[in-house]
Amino acid sequence: xxxxxxxxxxxxxxxxxxxxxxxxxxxxxxxxxxxxxxxxxxxxxxxxxxxxxxxxxxxxxxxxxxxxxxxxxxxxxxxxxxxxxxxxxxxxxxxxxxxxxxxxxxxxxxxxxxxxxxxxxxxxxxxxxxxxxxxxxxxxxxxxxxxxxxxxxxxxxxxxxxxxxxxxxxxxxxxxxxxxxxxxxxxxxxxxxxxxxxxxxxxxxxxxxxxxxxxxxxxxxxxxxxxxxxxxxxxxxxxxxxxxxxxxxxxxxxxxxxxxxxxxxxxxxxxxxxxxxxxxxxxxxxxxxxxxxxxxxxxxxxxxxxxxxxxxxxxxxxxxxxxxxxxxxxxxx
Amino acid sequence: xxxxxxxxxxxxxxxxxxxxxxxxxxxxxxxxxxxxxxxxxxxxxxxxxxxxxxxxxxxxxxxxxxxxxxxxxxxxxxxxxxxxxxxxxxxxxxxxxxxxxxxxxxxxxxxxxxxxxxxxxxxxxxxxxxxxxxxxxxxxxxxxxxxxxxxxxxxxxxxxxxxxxxxxxxxxxxxxxxxxxxxxxxxxxxxxxxxxxxxxxxxxxxxxxxxxxxxxxxxxxxxxxxxxxxxxxxxxxxxxxxxxxxxxxxxxxxxxxxxxxxxxxxxxxxxxxxxxxxxxxxxxxxxxx
Numbered sequence: 001x002x003x004x005x006x007x008x009x010x011x012x013x014x015x016x017x018x019x020x021x022x023x024x025x026x027x028x029x030x031x032x033x034x035x036x037x038x039x040x041x042x043x044x045x046x047x048x049x050x051x052x053x054x055x056x057x058x059x060x061x062x063x064x065x066x067x068x069x070x071x072x073x074x075x076x077x078x079x080x081x082x083x084x085x086x087x088x089x090x091x092x093x094x095x096x097x098x099x100x101x102x103x104x105x106x107x108x109x110x111x112x113x114x115x116x117x118x119x120x121x122x123x124x125x126x127x128x129x130x131x132x133x134x135x136x137x138x139x140x141x142x143x144x145x146x147x148x149x150x151x152x153x154x155x156x157x158x159x160x161x162x163x164x165x166x167x168x169x170x171x172x173x174x175x176x177x178x179x180x181x182x183x184x185x186x187x188x189x190x191x192x193x194x195x196x197x198x199x200x201x202x203x204x205x206x207x208x209x210x211x212x213x214x215x216x217x218x219x220x221x222x223x224x225x226x227x228x229x230x231x232x233x234x235x236x237x238x239x240x241x242x243x244x245x246x247x248x249x250x251x252x253x254x255x256x257x258x259x260x261x262x263x264x265x266x267x268x269x270x271x272x273x274x275x276x277x278x279x280x281x282x283x284x285x286x287x288x289x290x291x292x293x294x295x296x297x298x299x300x301x302x303x304x305x306x307x308x309x310x311x312x313x314x315x316x317x318x319x320x321x322x323x324x325x326x327x328x329x330x331x332x333x
Numbered sequence: 334x335x336x337x338x339x340x341x342x343x344x345x346x347x348x349x350x351x352x353x354x355x356x357x358x359x360x361x362x363x364x365x366x367x368x369x370x371x372x373x374x375x376x377x378x379x380x381x382x383x384x385x386x387x388x389x390x391x392x393x394x395x396x397x398x399x400x401x402x403x404x405x406x407x408x409x410x411x412x413x414x415x416x417x418x419x420x421x422x423x424x425x426x427x428x429x430x431x432x433x434x435x436x437x438x439x440x441x442x443x444x445x446x447x448x449x450x451x452x453x454x455x456x457x458x459x460x461x462x463x464x465x466x467x468x469x470x471x472x473x474x475x476x477x478x479x480x481x482x483x484x485x486x487x488x489x490x491x492x493x494x495x496x497x498x499x500x501x502x503x504x505x506x507x508x509x510x511x512x513x514x515x516x517x518x519x520x521x522x523x524x525x526x527x528x529x530x531x532x533x534x535x536x537x538x539x540x541x542x543x544x545x546x547x548x549x550x551x552x553x554x555x556x557x558x559x560x561x562x563x564x565x566x567x568x569x570x571x572x573x574x575x576x577x578x579x580x581x582x583x584x585x586x587x588x589x590x591x592x593x594x595x596x597x598x599x600x601x602x603x604x605x606x607x608x609x610x611x612x613x614x615x616x617x618x619x620x621x622x
Contacts, residue, residue, distance in 0.1 A: 072500075107463055109464075110463040110466065116460055116557075117557060118457070118460065132560075141346055143562070144561075144562055145560045145562075146559055146560070147558050148557055149555060149556055189505065190504045193502070194500075195498065196498065200496075202497075204497065235621075267614070290610065304594060304596040305596045306596055306598075306613055307596045308610065310603065311603075315606055318603035319611065322607040322608050322611045323611055
């Protein structure tokens, strides 16, 4: 039987959360085509990871296990995976469109001389089992439908958050297949020499999952300290509307809006921002928006998931305090 | 050492309000710009030239004759010369076919470093660099947020990872580096400088001049094909922002606007509001204690 592969990423020793989305997407296609869904995990000493996939709708887990694959080594990972794809010839290979997932997918496609559709939001099974890939282009204004000119293997990366995670629990027992990948480290030209961990507060606004953002209502540079404290305890960074930048309360690269940066964080907390359209254009696609403002008529409230009508100078420290308290309490437990 | 920079001209999506063609956005009147992260690549190359690490900065682009405008802009920034790969037969090229053209043109040049933007602003595929590096048999490092060329022999790159972290990678030249926006701030060029740059020569090559047979270019040389362009599915309820000028409002309607949310209101004393918000954040997995 033909196979659909989902290449899963590891994050701090565990399977990445995104894995369940790729598995859900892969399962749907596999069912429509009446094919098997297999997951591929690349790493060193990873046999325990297959357990978490058991009874989750996955037919088989391939573990490409080698001491050289412990951390993400771009060329070596691509070697291991492309050799394995060449050997087995699956119908489709899926990755999450993360920095490492996209890198590995593109390297694999290049090595094998295959096409790749990146950042898909949907994959449909068309007539006679043909596959249609949908991806947003032109800054999300267009959705392109893409097909492959070759039948197999078809490679694609899937945008995080585009697939609903379903409960695929089943009695079905997973098969685990440890594979010793064929590797040739002498062909690797890139050396990994270190990691730089960034304190979330110093993140670029485009990269942050959480942004605490301030506008005119913050009132001054000193008050931005309250936003920084809230951002810090939430594991995020700070941003601001144009007024905060023009008054030099925060640096220019933290401006969010039409003339600044466009952001799509998981959580956006707008503090003392009225919600003028040039600011809204830069943050409207945030997943969850909290707005704090003294004026109940502020346009920002129209797009807020949680509206707090109140003084940010009082509310923000209370929020920081509350999180701090709960963190302390859970530490004591 | 020469540096080659791959440059793409893209539609300025700010002005994109309708889809004209079935497979391409055919409106010829739409304003076009240099792909933003390609400008970053040009800037980085110019800085290396100014520091004496690079001799010449050579631009290579695939596009229609209008793409010359993009090249003039980069020449005005200070690039030495430019090559445009232009032929009606190249239409319908995907990332793979585009890389085939670039590899053919670049293969005959003398270079130490190739720079390109991480992603094109329009198609956002981010693949040409990988195919190109493979075809030229040189290594590639992508996602560069910072780069150094300490000796003129090797390159040290900080690669963008999730969560704002960086991985430090090192490789000897020749090498291809795909750069992210944010690596540097591309220099400003005046319209006058761009006009002056128009006197510089842009060498044009078509399929025959590149010596490629028809099956390697355009749709035939591609691995994927765009079969249709759709509006994004209307999944949002929204009201156009009436404070916007008419054109902006139109853009907003065409692109789905923003979601008007039925948010819950929190009122009361700050401590109460805070504890209810924290509850909501926890239940939405936006906060981990």
